[in-house]
Amino acid sequence: MQLFNMEEGRRANEQNYTIMCIDDESVNLKVLASIFKDHYNVVACKNAKQGFHHALKVKPDIILLDVLMPEESGFELMEKFKQHPVLADIPVIFITGLQDVEDEEKGLLLGACDYIHKPFTYGIVRARVNTHLEIIRQRNLLQKFALFDSLTELPNRRKWQQDSVDSWFSAQQEHSPMVFGIIDVDHFKKYNDHYGHQSGDVVLRKIANTIKRKLYEFNGAIFRCGGEEFYFYFPVEDACAASIVLATCLQSITDLAIPHQAVGANCLVSVSIGAVQIIPNENIALEQVMKQADERLYIVKNSTRNAVSLLELNQDNQQIPLDIS
Ligand SMILES: [Mg+2]
Numbered sequence: 035m036q037l038f039n040m041e042e043g044r045r046a047n048e049q050n051y052t053i054m055c056i057d058d059e060s061v062n063l064k065v066l067a068s069i070f071k072d073h074y075n076v077v078a079c080k081n082a083k084q085g086f087h088h089a090l091k092v093k094p095d096i097i098l099l100d101v102l103m104p105e106e107s108g109f110e111l112m113e114k115f116k117q118h119p120v121l122a123d124i125p126v127i128f129i130t131g132l133q134d135v136e137d138e139e140k141g142l143l144l145g146a147c148d149y150i151h152k153p154f155t156y157g158i159v160r161a162r163v164n165t166h167l168e169i170i171r172q173r174n175l176l177q178k179f180a181l182f183d184s185l186t187e188l189p190n191r192r193k194w195q196q197d198s199v200d201s202w203f204s205a206q207q208e209h210s211p212m213v214f215g216i217i218d219v220d221h222f223k224k225y226n227d228h229y230g231h232q233s234g235d236v237v238l239r240k241i242a243n244t245i246k247r248k249l250y251e252f253n254g255a256i257f258r259c260g261g262e263e264f265y266f267y268f269p270v271e272d273a274c275a276a277s278i279v280l281a282t283c284l285q286s287i288t289d290l291a292i293p294h295q296a297v298g299a300n301c302l303v304s305v306s307i308g309a310v311q312i313i314p315n316e317n318i319a320l321e322q323v324m325k326q327a328d329e330r331l332y333i334v335k336n337s338t339r340n341a342v343s344l345l346e347l348n349q350d351n352q353q354i355p356l357d358i359s
Contacts, residue, residue, distance in 0.1 A: 051167055052077060054094035056085035056111070057129070058103040062152075066098060066129075069156050070163070082106035086114055089121055095170055096163060101130035101141070112144045125166050129154060183258040185235055186242035194257035194265050198320060201255070201267055206314040212269055213254075213276045213344070214320070215309025215327045217245060217283070219262035220339040221297050228296035237292055237303055238262060244286045245305075252279050265324070273346045273354075276311045280342040283307065288340065304340035306331060312347040323347075 052075040055066040063078040070076050077092055079085040082103055089097065097115075101108035108128060115121040128141040131152040138149045148162050181193040189197070198214070205212045219225075219241060226234040242258060245266070249256050254268025270276045284307060292303040308331025310323050330343035346354045 051075065051096070051170075052092055052094040053163065054079065054085065054089060054092070054097045056080075056082065056097065056103075056108070057100035059100075062100065062129075065156075066159070069160055074167075082108070082111040085111060086121075089115070089124070090118075093120065094124060096166055097124055097126045098129050098159075098163070099126050099146075101128055101132055101137070109140065109144060112141070112146065116145050125170065127162065127166065129159070186239050186258050188242050188246060188256060188258045188264070190257060191259040191265075194259055197255060197257075198265070198267060202314045202320045205269065206316065209313055210269055211271070211311060211313050212267055213279070213309050213311045214267045214323050215265070215280070215307055215344075216259075216324070216331045217256075217264040217266060217305050217307050218331055218335070220304045220306055220335075221294060222262040224296040225294055225303065228294075240290055240292065241287055241303075241305065244290060245283050248279075248283050248286050254279075270311060273311055273344065276309070276346075277342070277344055280307055280309055280344060284340065284342055306334040306339050307342040308332070308334060309342065310345045310347060312351070313349065315349075315351070318347075318351045326353075 053066075053070050054077045055063055056079045057063050057066070058080055060080070063080070067076045067078055077088055077094060079088050083106065085097075085099070099108045099111065108130065112126060112128075115124065115126065125147040126145070127148040127150060128138075128146050129150045129152060130137070130141075132138075133151060141149050147166055150159060150162060181189055181196075183190045201212065219238070222234065222237075225237060238258075242256070242264065245264065246256050249266055249268055252268045252270075254266055256264050256266040259265045268279060270279065284305065287305050288302055290303065294301045294303045308327045308329065310327045310330070312318070312323055314320070326345055330345050334341045334343045348354060
């Protein structure tokens with residue numbers, strides 16, 4: 035998997051980095067573009083206004099910024115970047131003819147990550163930009179590591195907290211029905227006790243992969259949010275379609291035919307699912323929906339297990355229970 039191979043990730047991403055150069059002198063823009071165009075995307079801007087506009091549009095990975103420009107200086111533009119939530123974290127390197135130590139100090143205090151004096155040499159500009167891009171690469175990789183579970187390679191709870199909220203709000207805007215829910219592996223502690231934790235890990239990976247494939251078919255997503263607990267969501271037309279998707283997920287696990295003799299002689303590993311179908315709206319929070327999904331899961335866990343409990347909420351968030359097994 036590319037995510038866990040740093041060298042492959044570095045090479046794959048090299049061409050994707052975008053460097054924005056903002057300088058009022060065309061010759062400087064041409065020189066900077068010639069240094070980087072073979073390895074990175076280069077966006078050139080001739081003044082601060084254009085620079086701000088394009089930065090918002092392309093969200094560059096790093097900005098090389100001249101200080102002395104007519105109308106608006108690089109220092110003024112830097113202050114604007116820092117005040118904008120989308121642009122505040124983009125690293126900026128000042129490239130300037132100003133030689134005073136005070137100017138350099140001012141640039142760094144404004145939040146620039148580096149300061150290069152004109153006339154610059156190709157090698158120094160290239161080396162410094164590459165150093166900062168390497169830092170960005172490592173930061174991005176760390177963020178990815180922080181958002182994925184290393185055992186199952188599924189996105190983790192932190193990623194759930196980001197993505198589920200995004201999906202909730204986009205469905206709310208489009209008035210699209212969604213299903214949010216929890217999948218829990220049945221008798222998993224007994225499995226670990228009987229077969230050992232290594233075998234338990236293999237089972238978790240198989241279950242994660244199987245349900246991920248099923249949910250991806252329906253444009254859904256799944257996250258590992260606890261030991262043997264997975265959160266998920268998917269868009270859906272109606273409760274009948276939701277029931278079919280959930281039943282398919284349930285069946286896909288028993289189809290794996292993994293023996294679970296700690297439960298009984300002919301028993302197989304299974305999962306239980308609690309879920310809520312809802313058109314996301316501002317009168318209820320996603321946390322409340324997940325709490326109701328958890329209550330549905332609890333009902334299944336206290337009865338047959340290896341089953342689904344789906345709760346359908348109407349436009350007024352009133353509950354119309356519909357159970358399938
Ligand atoms: Mg200038």
